[in-house]
Amino acid sequence: MPAGPDAGLDSLIDDIRRCRVCVDEPRHGGPLPHEPNPVFQVSNRARLCIAGQAPGTQAHQKSRPFDDPSGVRLRQWLDMSEDQFYDPTNLAIIPMGFCFPGLDAKGGDLPPRRECAPEWRQALFDRLPSIELVLVIGQYAQAWHLGDDRSRTLTETVRNWRALWDRPARPRVLPLPHPSWRNNAWLKKNPWFDAEVLPVLRREVKRLIR
Numbered sequence: 001m002p003a004g005p006d007a008g009l010d011s012l013i014d015d016i017r018r019c020r021v022c023v024d025e026p027r028h029g030g031p032l033p034h035e036p037n038p039v040f041q042v043s044n045r046a047r048l049c050i051a052g053q054a055p056g057t058q059a060h061q062k063s064r065p066f067d068d069p070s071g072v073r074l075r076q077w078l079d080m081s082e083d084q085f086y087d088p089t090n091l092a093i094i095p096m097g098f099c100f101p102g103l104d105a106k107g108g109d110l111p112p113r114r115e116c117a118p119e120w121r122q123a124l125f126d127r128l129p130s131i132e133l134v135l136v137i138g139q140y141a142q143a144w145h146l147g148d149d150r151s152r153t154l155t156e157t158v159r160n161w162r163a164l165w166d167r168p169a170r171p172r173v174l175p176l177p178h179p180s181w182r183n184n185a186w187l188k189k190n191p192w193f194d195a196e197v198l199p200v201l202r203r204e205v206k207r208l209i210r
Contacts, residue, residue, distance in 0.1 A: 006044045009127040013042065016098060016124070021115045028114040038098035039065050043088035044127060047208040049134045049171075050074075051141040052095045053178075054112035060100035065093045073179040079202045080209065090209040092128060094121065096140045112140055131171045133204055138178055145173050155190065161197055174201065 022032040039055040050066075058068040064086070066074055075085050084090050097112025098120070104110050121144070125131070136145045139154050149164060151157040157164075158175045165172060177183050177193065187193060 006127060009042070009044050012120075012123060012127060016040070016120050019098070019116075019119070021119060022099065022113045026115065032099060032113065033102045034100070036099045037063060039063055039100070040092075040094055040098055041065065041086070041088040042092045042094065042124065042128060045089040045130055045210075046092040046128065047130050047132045048090065048205060049092040049094060049128070049131045051134050051136045051145055052093070053138040053140055054095050054097035054109065055100045056109055057100060057103075065095070069181055070179045073181070077176070077179060077198055077201065078205045080205060084209055087210075092131065094124060096121075096138075096144060117144060132208060133172045133174060135174050135176055135201075137176050142175050146175065150175075155186070158193065158197070159190075165200070174204075176201075 016038050019038065020036055021027070023036055024031075026032070037055075037060055039059050052065070055065060056068060056070070059065050065071070066085075071085075075082065078085070080091075095112065095116075097114075097116045099113060099116075101110040101113050134145055136142045142150050142154065142157055146157070146164065149167070151160050154175075154177065158177055161175060165174060167173075174197075176197075177186055
């Protein structure tokens with residue numbers, strides 16, 4: 001039976017959207033250098049979840065996750081249309097850090113703010129009982145979702161996808177590289193990802209989305 005409205009989830013979403021911990025009471029380094037703008041999407045009906053790092057500059061500006069070239073590639077990997085991807089009843093998107101963390105001295109994105117995960121993530125997943133598969137993108141999300149089952153490097157973790165897929169734990173967790181175009185060299189060097197992982201991933205997505 002499909003999940004119905006969840007007042008507790010709605011209240012939690014409101015709390016996350018109002019969160020100012022990393023500005024008013026930062027626990028790890030200086031405060032967030034701009035106003036918080038949590039970017040995520042959830043529904044208690046979603047059976048598929050993407051657990052990423054943190055919103056980038058375009059997601060921050062548009063208040064929509066993966067609304068950039070990385071998102072185009074990610075949707076190609078999933079074989080999902082834009083409408084399917086941004087339907088929260090199909091897909092939950094829960095980053096490790098809900099707000100854009102800012103840029104480092106070289107112009108790259110800083111790591112996800114460390115305040116978010118302990119403050120909100122477990123409570124949010126507790127409200128998403130329908131999730132059957134979590135796609136984990138990047139080392140921070142893989143560390144949170146895989147724990148000691150994560151390998152020494154991101155490549156080894158993704159290469160070990162079959163053993164992780166066969167674990168009895170539920171929901172299933174499938175590690176992915178970041179879909180950034182900066183990873184073109186990685187994808188060229190690791191053709192097994194396209195040949196082995198993507199067919200399984202697309203089959204599961206087709207099964208899970210409405």
